[in-house]
Amino acid sequence: AIQAQCEVRQWEQPGVPTLNQLGEWLQAAEGLLALPNIAVNAGLLAAAPKLRVIAQPAVGYDNIDIQACTDRKIPVANTPGVLVETTADLAFGLLLTAARRIHEGWAWVQAGKWPEAALPLGVDLYGKTLGIVGLGAIGAAVTRRARASGMKVIYNNRRQRSDDDLIGAEYCCFEELLATSDFIIVLTPLTLESRGLFAANEFARMKPTAYFINAARGAVVNTEALYNALVARQIAYAALDVTDPEPLPASHPLIKLPNILITPHIGSATRETRSRMALLAAENLLLGLAGKPLVTCVNNEVNYQ
Numbered sequence: 001a002i003q004a005q006c007e008v009r010q011w012e013q014p015g016v017p018t019l020n021q022l023g024e025w026l027q028a029a030e031g032l033l034a035l036p037n038i039a040v041n042a043g044l045l046a047a048a049p050k051l052r053v054i055a056q057p058a059v060g061y062d063n064i065d066i067q068a069c070t071d072r073k074i075p076v077a078n079t080p081g082v083l084v085e086t087t088a089d090l091a092f093g094l095l096l097t098a099a100r101r102i103h104e105g106w107a108w109v110q111a112g113k114w115p116e117a118a119l120p121l122g123v124d125l126y127g128k129t130l131g132i133v134g135l136g137a138i139g140a141a142v143t144r145r146a147r148a149s150g151m152k153v154i155y156n157n158r159r160q161r162s163d164d165d166l167i168g169a170e171y172c173c174f175e176e177l178l179a180t181s182d183f184i185i186v187l188t189p190l191t192l193e194s195r196g197l198f199a200a201n202e203f204a205r206m207k208p209t210a211y212f213i214n215a216a217r218g219a220v221v222n223t224e225a226l227y228n229a230l231v232a233r234q235i236a237y238a239a240l241d242v243t244d245p246e247p248l249p250a251s252h253p254l255i256k257l258p259n260i261l262i263t264p265h266i267g268s269a270t271r272e273t274r275s276r277m278a279l280l281a282a283e284n285l286l287l288g289l290a291g292k293p294l295v296t297c298v299n300n301e302v303n304y305q
């Protein structure tokens with residue numbers, strides 16, 4: 001769709017391009033389709049004097065300096081909504097896989113340990129408490145899955161949601177959530193406020209039997225503190241779809257731990273959802289280039305009228 005209407009330059013080499021590598025492209029670019037591993041900051045904007053619209057096929061936009069874009073009157077689009085159920089499946093799937101040791105069981109079968117050795121024992125979901133930090137669109141979809149599995153759901157947001165009764169989750173303060181949850185799923189956007197939200201103090205307050213799941217952004221968690229908490233068995237298990245750093249080098253100590261499960265940021269990675277995200281991003285990009293309002297704009301104050 002984009003190619004039919006625009007001259008497109010697409011970065012196809014492995015790795016993240018530097019500003020120097022993108023120099024000439026940015027100089028000419030009127031629209032930018034950015035991936036979340038690109039830092040769209042004041043430096044990039046300064047190198048792109050003709051830029052009029054930015055569209056990113058992701059709901060999180062922590063890699064983009066929104067204020068700098070707004071100052072330049074550049075509307076920025078993300079892709080909320082279209083990935084909600086898919087990401088909720090992965091977040092809840094991580095919880096279920098870790099709790100029931102599905103991945104460990106498969107590794108045992110592959111290693112020929114079955115049936116002689118005792119199977120890895122998991123824990124039940126039924127009757128347990130799930131604490132969600134950041135109960136937005138994905139958190140609400142996770143709540144439905146958890147309730148269907150017989151779990152009680154509590155949550156912490158900056159403010160209580162007026163519709164939490166309908167969603168089936170009970171508001172509580174952050175401290176209480178840490179102390180009482182059997183499972184914690186993190187689904188906050190990465191912001192100044194949430195960066196490093198889970199550090200040594202927070203892990204120390206969790207139950208020693210707690211399972212910690214992060215499907216938001218790696219930097220919401222202090223990786224070293226999580227590593228220490230898992231080694232010291234301050235918490236029982238972690239399951240992460242996002243890490244800091246990301247990608248996590250194969251030599252990283254976290255990967256060697258017996259009580260962790262990590263997936264490579266695949267929350268929204270299904271054929272159907274990636275296609276919906278790409279189409280929505282393309283639609284926003286073309287609308288912006290035509291000077292029309294974007295459908296899902298992050299900085300509506302500079303959305304085209």
Ligand SMILES: NC(=O)C1=CN([C@@H]2O[C@H](COP(=O)(O)OP(=O)(O)OC[C@H]3O[C@@H](n4cnc5c(N)ncnc54)[C@H](O)[C@@H]3O)[C@@H](O)[C@H]2O)C=CC1
Pocket residue numbers: 059060061080081083087133134135136137138139156157158159187188189190191193194215216217241242265266267268269
């Ligand atoms: N692993 C993956 O592949 C994916 C990860 N994500 C991440 O999940 C995040 C959430 O996505 P949605 O649910 O669609 O967003 P959303 O905006 O609907 O929900 C986010 C919720 O977090 C709350 N929140 C914000 N700051 C908070 C804080 N400091 N403490 C507690 N709560 C806070 C908000 O009030 C809101 O209710 C995205 O920003 C993105 O970073 C999203 C999609 C896929």
Ligand SMILES: O=C(O)C(=O)CO
Pocket residue numbers: 036057058059060061083267268
């Ligand atoms: O949408 C996002 O924010 C992701 O992390 C990838 O889908």
